Amino acid sequence: MLDELDTVAQRADYTFKHNRNLGRHGWLRLTPAYSVKLVKNLLKGVPDDELILDPFSGTATTGLTAAEHGNRAITFDINPFLIWLGNVKCRNYTEAYLKVVQQTADKALSKVEGSLKREHWQPEIFNIELWWSPHTWKVLWALRDCLVKEFGEPAENQEDGLAWVAFCRLIIETSSAAFNHVSMSFSEGVTHHEVEHVVELYKAILCYILQSCASPFTGHAKVMEVDARNIPDMGMRFDRVITSPPYPNRISYIRELRPYMYWTKFLQEARSAGELDWKAIGGTWGIATSRLNDWKPDVELLSPALFETVQSIAQAESKNGELLATYVFKYFHDMHLHFSTLRGVLANGAELHYIVGNSSFFGNMVDTAELMSASMRRLGYENVKSEIIRKRNCNKALYEYDVTAMWHG
Ligand SMILES: C[S@@+](CC[C@H](N)C(=O)[O-])C[C@H]1O[C@@H](n2cnc3c(N)ncnc32)[C@H](O)[C@@H]1O
Known part of the structure; x- marks a missing residue:
């Protein structure tokens, strides 16, 4: 297994770097964005009458790529700036x-x-x-x-x-x-x-x-303000989910987006940045971290593997061990809520692709792909598998995975 991991490449073509010269995809950079190439690969052979969902839209890479491919797509986000940007990117202009x-x-x-x-x-x-x-x-x-x-x-x-x-x-x-x-x-x-x-x-x-707006595309994409932990019934059933949710690595999108958000007045004061990040899965900006101290779960979901991971982080020799253990627990708790509510909007036979990264806290590995897979299985998803798609950086332990599953409602 270790020998196999040694051959996994970093693949910059699967990251935001690949999008820089691709017209609308390169307008504004968000480092955690994934690449058009990756989404295109996942859309290969997909008929254009399939309805695509990305519940964690970010810069709308999935929505725009699906629309360029000829599909209809709906994407969700909770960040008002990204919702606005995504819709500007996904519109056809005369x-x-x-x-x-x-x-x-x-x-x-x-x-x-x-x-x-x-x-x-x-x-x-x-x-x-x-x-x-x-x-x-x-x-x-x-x-x-x-x-x-x-x-x-x-x-x-x-x-x-x-x-x-x-x-x-x-x-x-x-x-x-x-x-x-x-x-x-x-x-x-x-x-x-x-x-x-x-x-x-x-x-x-x-x-x-x-x-870059001069050539229209045949599909259609729209970004909606929806919390992926509580998806309303929109009268649609999605055939395919292609997405990259936040990773449990304490990276706040607010950090990179704040210059844009302040200048466009989507954000007017520092406190609202923390409030917004509290809504974001895995968010830690400002009060989003201090609130973790009082946070209580809505559902009990400690699988043995999650219990072990959280315990080892809590016991780390650091004054932040307990806090970060809660952070990791809340991340998987929120993703569990997402997988649970998602079932209500999926078509029978829907195929899911979640691009996720693992992380490490005080040397304790958080196996995101495995912990997410456990949640999915518990909620009735079938054929749950994960495959490494790239190495994240020169750290030998950090990888990105494609976690796939099917839904037969
Ligand atoms: C890794 S980024 C997605 C990047 C995207 N694939 C792209 O190419 O730009 C994750 C996104 O999930 C959003 N997000 C976080 N929590 C959310 C929630 N509860 N509901 C919906 N979106 C959320 C974040 O605002 C962020 O834009």
């Missing part, structure tokens, strides 16, 4: 509409210089000076102000999103965040961007975004 966006943006851009003198709002981003120089964020704010006048606030007007996606890309391109690492570090010193440069950069980004 040539006439794209022209109007271009003209309206040109009008907004012509006013940026003149609006520089006005009072400016500062997003509540902690240590904002690490991201942008005071001059750059004033220019960005002036540009934002001009876009709001033409397109409305993105969080209020869900229709005209393309100009705002370009703005999100602009704020990251003008920042000093080194986006090559999930923990997000900063390059030394912030760059001072002149207004002409920022406007030209915005124009180039918008041009690339509008170009």
Whole structure:
């Protein structure tokens, strides 16, 4: 077995890296996103009348890939920014509409210089000076102000999103965040961007975004605000689930998304970031961690393997052992609630693919694929199997798996 694991590759083509130059898929990066190639492989041979579900949408990779493949797809998320972004990505746009966006943006851009003198709002981003120089964020704010006048606030007007996606890309391109690492570090010193440069950069980004919307696709995808632990009956039955839920590794999507979320006003204050992450499975941002201390499970689901895993973490020689044991337990508890409610919306014979990663706490391995499989079996899913698809990094113990199952309701 160990010899076999030695030959497993890291496969950057199965990660977000593969999506960077793939039109809409490359607009904004979310490090935990998976690759279009992986989803395409899972869609090979799937008839286009199959209805696809992704209960953990993220940047809507599944939804958009399924729509490009000719299928109908519904995806869920609890993060309002990702729901908005996913829907902007998954819409078909007419040539006439794209022209109007271009003209309206040109009008907004012509006013940026003149609006520089006005009072400016500062997003509540902690240590904002690490991201942008005071001059750059004033220019960005002036540009934002001009876009709001033409397109409305993105969080209020869900229709005209393309100009705002370009703005999100602009704020990251003008920042000093080194986006090559999930923990997000900063390059030394912030760059001072002149207004002409920022406007030209915005124009180039918008041009690339509008170009990537020029070819329509035959399928259809929509992102809905649904908590995957409590799925309502939508009068549809899904034939296939292709998804990548959060992993039990304490990575909060808020961390990477917060610059976008603050600048678009999907997030207005730090406390709501913690509240939002408390709703996210595996979330740990701000109060999402302190609340774990008082958290009580809704269902008793300790399988012997989960019990063992949680016990060993709790007994680790660390003051955080108990807390992280609760974190891991809550993660599998929430995933169990998800698998339970999911049964109500699956078609007979539905096929499931969950791309998940294992993790390690104080040297104790959390075998996500096995623990999830146990939950699925307990809930009546059949043919539950898991297969390693890639090594996550140079750490020999961390892998990504495709956990598959069938549902015969
Ligand atoms: C690993 S990411 C999905 C990445 C996605 N496959 C992509 O390519 O962008 C997991 C997503 O699940 C969402 N999520 C977390 N808890 C959720 C819940 N209770 N209900 C629905 N979505 C949730 C997170 O907001 C995040 O966007």
